[in-house]
Amino acid sequence: MPAADCPSTAECRILAAVRAVPAGQVASYGAIARRAGLPGRARLVARVLGRNDDPALPWHRILRSDGRIAFPAGSKGFSEQARRLQDEGVVLHNGRVRLPADEGTLDAALWGPC
């Protein structure tokens, strides 16, 4: 039976997946959704992050499949996320995570800080 602090199993799993991302590493929405047992629910992950009220949640480690920040360049969220990522040692290239062309799989690149 679900705990009272868990509004829904899906949301709880998504939050867990996000929290499972170690500092200095990043993951895509799709990867998080997949790890949460919700393949194809990347948008749901995005919605949950936007509605989350946990300041300790490393939402800034979640990027788009391209390795880019989901927020529009120049917006508050963008600058804040970029700042947090760089603060954790994540190298950003024009608001975008450096993706090794060697790896065809973005997941490997995103989950591997190199």
Place this chain on the structure above:
DNA sequence: CTGATGACGGCGC
């Protein structure tokens, strides 16, 4: 119920 929107993803050009 229908249509529009969004912190998305994949494919095509």
Place this chain on the structure above:
DNA sequence: TGCGCCGCCATCA
């Protein structure tokens, strides 16, 4: 690489 279109899902008007 950049841009656009479409698909998918959940919420809102």
